[in-house]
Amino acid sequence: MALAAEAGSEVRHPLTPLRYRVVGKRRETEDTVTLSLLPVDRPIALTRPGQFNMLTGFGVGEIAISISNDPAAEEPLEHTIRAVGAVSSALCQTPPEGVIGVRGPFGTDWGVAELSQTDTIVVAGGIGLAPLRGAIRALLERRRPSGKGHLLSVVVGARNPSQLLFEEEMLAWQRAGAHLQVTVDTARPGWSGPVGVVTDQLARVPADFSNAVALVCGPEVMIRYTARALVDLGMPRDHIRISLERNMQCGVGLCGHCQLGPWLTCRDGPVFTYDLRAEGILASPHR
Amino acid sequence: MADQFPQPGDDRGAAAGAARIVDGAGLDAVIRGLRGRGYRTVGPAVRDRAISLAEISGVADLPRGWHDSQSPGSYRLTRGTDREIFGWAVGADSVKRQLLPPREVVWRAGASDRLPREEGPAESVPLALVGVRPCEVAALRILDRVLGGGQVADPRYAARRQDLFVCTVECGSPASTCFCTSMGTGPGAESGFDLAITEILEDEEPRYLVRVGSDRGAMVLNEVESRPATPQDEAARQEVLDRAESQMGLRLVTDGLPELLERNLEHPRWDQVASRCLSCGNCTQVCPTCFCVSVEDTTDLGGTVERRRRWASCFEVGHSYIHGGPVRPTTRSRYRQWATHKLGTWHAQFGTSGCVGCGRCIAWCPVGIDLREEVSAIRAGDGLRAAGPRSGGG
Amino acid sequence: MAESIAELIGRHPVLEGLSPEDVEQVAGCSHNIVAEMGEILFREGDPATTLYLIRRGQVSLEIHAPGREPLVIETVGDGSVVGWSWLFPPYRWTLTGRVTATLGAVAIDGSCLRGKADADRALGYVLMRRFAAIMLQRLLATRLRLLDLYGDGAGS
Structure with a gap:
């Protein structure tokens, strides 16, 4: 029996995004765009500067992108995206009024x-x-x-x-x-x-x-x-x-892609304190 | 970190009576009893010339008379005429596949509305694992921490785990690849089960000593014809475990292991093992605790979008990909990541080792890399550093 | 003029802490200059005679290539130093230096300073240590920029 849980219902899988509409689009440089996003159904929790969200280009894939404004102070969520791969390019090409998926917020913030x-x-x-x-x-x-x-x-x-x-x-x-x-x-x-x-x-x-x-x-x-x-x-x-940046596919410590020594970057980061341990980890190649 | 899932062994005081003895028919009655209570019973069965986990409906489906022979890079199954049911160590298949399926659709969204509709787990029937080894029970305990012990749990793992009935079988026939005694996970079972069985082979027809680990385990056992275990039965069980311990293969010394690995990231042994490793990822697929998954989105011709989750491996070159390239582009860096995570940094992340000593990664490695040998080589050369790339004179 | 040339040299971050005798030696080769924005301080290929201790302002180091716009490869500003070509033969500028913010600098005559350093090896050693530290810093910065860190993909 397949149980269908729609957006808005109580129990949600952590890999299920909420729909957001592109309400503003600003070109920053040749390959970089800032999207302003408002929820279609209901919003994600408050994202603090330094934290990231997982953005879905429907049918293309999902990537981790840091928040680029301070949603505590201003309404639309803003993400500044540089088109470097298939998903980021798809996100940058989303037309105004287009719909993308948003999961989050994840990780530590700037404090x-x-x-x-x-x-x-x-x-x-x-x-x-x-x-x-x-x-x-x-x-x-x-x-x-x-x-x-x-x-x-x-x-x-x-x-x-x-x-x-x-x-x-x-x-x-x-x-x-x-x-x-x-x-x-x-x-x-x-x-x-x-x-x-x-x-x-x-x-x-x-x-x-x-x-x-x-x-x-x-x-x-x-x-x-x-x-x-x-x-x-x-x-x-x-x-x-x-x-710090590592490959992230879930944002909640379940997929294992963002391993960095003793850390899961999505869970323990992305903002870290540059203590002696961090210095050692960053100095060691291929971790 | 608190365990969020019921650990039946922890409440043995309430449920456990003295051990009981059942015969083959009694064991069959346990399986039928579980089915009668609505469980889908999954246990060891011969599939593709290996012991795998498959749906079973009674003792007749269990691998009676089958024995395995394992060594680095080798797994062979042979059939004898004896009546032993549990005369083998673990096969490639593990409990991981039962609780974290290799492939799973998470949601689908329509072409026009883009509204993700979750595809729930197909099986809403509770699962009973019968005949899994104590190292498998230990793997469950580790997966509980990884997938259920953090801020966000994997809801599908949690749902399957919540109702899971565990009937473990203590190990009397370890392979040369086994090292559960090194990791403290076997050959006996101490907790984490509803029922624990020991197969005793003194007579032509084996008998089964059954210990109870939970109330529901007691209820299942109460419906089966049994007699109390005598001191002789208990002694026979101990003999099984003692013999298993003595047959264990190479040890893996765990003293200060995370620190040892952390200070030997430039050890020449990583280069040596990388020259043999094919980066195929077999070890991660057969490992009962390797939990990495990838998330993949696709669109069909009608425009329906689907998100799938599939097993991944840190040996895939794209596993660590970030803009610019993979963080771990070499086999050396990927093997090192796998081993140092499994035995070292797993402690920092989840408060436990990631290894249960089942030896699958050794037997199923196509070139026979033995994790125990790799660790002991690093320990023997503690502090050595690779010379690095050849420098062209001067 | 409130400050003597020796005072300006003694307080410049690059030569700060030199003994008064050494500062006097350097001052004997130096004079104060001011240059306006847009002025060419030196040109690629011209004889290199001078070391500039920049007090304030900015100098752009440019490379010219036929068919291309000139490229600014580095700027040097307050508290730093520009010009090494006077140190070694053939004493010719390898880059063009253009003033991009009004410049106040101490200009030190290269052959004069070479002569004093040759005659007083202790002074020469002290000066070389100071200049080598800056060159090392510039070399590291150049290496970092070789990575093209903000480009389309690390190194590719």
């Missing part, structure tokens, strides 16, 4: 609630800025009542100026009081900003590194070198939070 009284350095590389966008917004929002005093520094690295995400919004962050440093790997003359790696920018961050907290997201190599540079600048390891 921004506890950072309103702390100097915070956000370091993002490439698409890694997307999972940090919600955290930056939340930090700017939370600081407003207490006024200035605590630094929010945003250090962004990208391949070239045309690959920069949220360019307009970065300027708004700057106007709202964030200290912004943007660097690219290569540029044509006319780009007035720095050309180089994000690690070279860190020394210019006007923070007391021993008391500040860093949120780091980007390619894993960039994360490793950024974390080491922060430690060299005097930041205690346990002040550094990093977001």
Whole structure:
């Protein structure tokens, strides 16, 4: 006897998504799109910046994508997706009013609630800025009542100026009081900003590194070198939070794909503290 | 971590009386009694020249007279004329397939409405496993933690597990590949069963010592003709277990094993084993605790979308794929992941080892890689590091 | 001018902590410069005579290729140093340096400094250690960028 349980009924399999409608679509770069999503039936639980959802392109497949805004503060769920594979391409091609599947939220978050009284350095590389966008917004929002005093520094690295995400919004962050440093790997003359790696920018961050907290997201190599540079600048390891990527197929610790040493990345991460153990695990190839 | 599933052995105080003795007819009555109570009875049977788990309706379906001979890379079944029913160690098939099917449709969604409709488990009939070894019971306990002990449980595993009746048979005939004594999971059964049987072969016709592990086990046994076990019967059982222990193959030394593996990730033995390993994933398919699954979506010609869940293996090159390529692109990294997870990091993740010592991964490895030998080689060379790739002079 | 050239050198992050005698030696080869945005500080192929300790502003290092727009491969800013070509023969610039934010720098004459370092090996060693540390940092940054981390797939 096959028991049919429809969306909206009580018992749901953890692999069953809820339907969300694309109510807004914004092209960020040549290959990256931000989708604004509202529930068709009922919503998933509140996603905190740093957490991720599993997004289904119906009939194509499902991938893990971090939330790119702060749903606690604003209504549509936003996911910024770079078209690199079959599923991400299908998601990026979903037309306005199209329906995708959403499961979540999963994993650990940036913990921004506890950072309103702390100097915070956000370091993002490439698409890694997307999972940090919600955290930056939340930090700017939370600081407003207490006024200035605590630094929010945003250090962004990208391949070239045309690959920069949220360019307009970065300027708004700057106007709202964030200290912004943007660097690219290569540029044509006319780009007035720095050309180089994000690690070279860190020394210019006007923070007391021993008391500040860093949120780091980007390619894993960039994360490793950024974390080491922060430690060299005097930041205690346990002040550094990093977001890691592994293959995820369930999001709830049942499929085994996101093994990373002692961790299940979906359950124990994706946001981890860069302690000595994490440093060792990241330094060991092929784990 | 609390076990969420009933562990019948834990309440033996209430249910357990003294052990009873039944004959072959009594064993048959136990199986028929379970069927009468609505259970689908699944137990050992000869399929494709191996002992597998299949639906059984009585003792006649059990593999009487069959014996196995196992060694690294080899499994052979032979038939004798004796009356022994449980004269073999485990085959390739394990309890995993009964509770976590190799393939399963999760939901289907229509082409137009995209509304996922879940396809429930086909079998709503409770399952009774009869004649499974104590190492299998241990595997169930591990799967309970993995699939049911976390924040989110696999609901289908949980549903099947909730009603599961376990009638285990203690092991009197381990294979050379067996090492349950190393992992503390056999050859005797101590908990986690409704009924535990020991086959005693002193006479031409075997007799069966039955111990009760739960109230429902007691109810099933009460309906069967039996006599109380005598001290001689108990001694005969002990003899079976002692003999099994003495026949066990190589040991796997577990002292400080997670730490040993963690500090030997660059040990040259990983290169050595990778030169033999075919990355075929047989070990993960036969392992009763390897739980990895992949999620696959398809669309049929009518546009109906289907999500399926299927067994996966960490030996598949795509298992660890992220944008840019697989995290573990080499056989070395994949074998190392499998072994260090199974014996090491499983503890950190689930509070237990992932290995029950059933030896299936040894017998069913096409090139005969013996996990016990790999671990002892690493232990013997604790701290050695691979030279790394050849450097071209200078 | 409130600060002497020696003071500027002694406080620059690259040479900070040098003994006053060593700073005086370097100062003897140096003068202060200001350059406006868009100015070419040096050109690929020209004789390389100068080392610039950047106090403030930014210099873009460009490579020109026929048929292509020039490519900015690196920028060097506050507190760092630009120009190594004066150190080794044939003393010619290998890149073009363009000012991309108004520049305040200490320009050190390369042959003058080479002469002093040759005559005073202890000074030469101290300077080499400082320059080697920066070169190592630049080399690492270059290696990281070789990975094209933000590209379409690591290394592919």
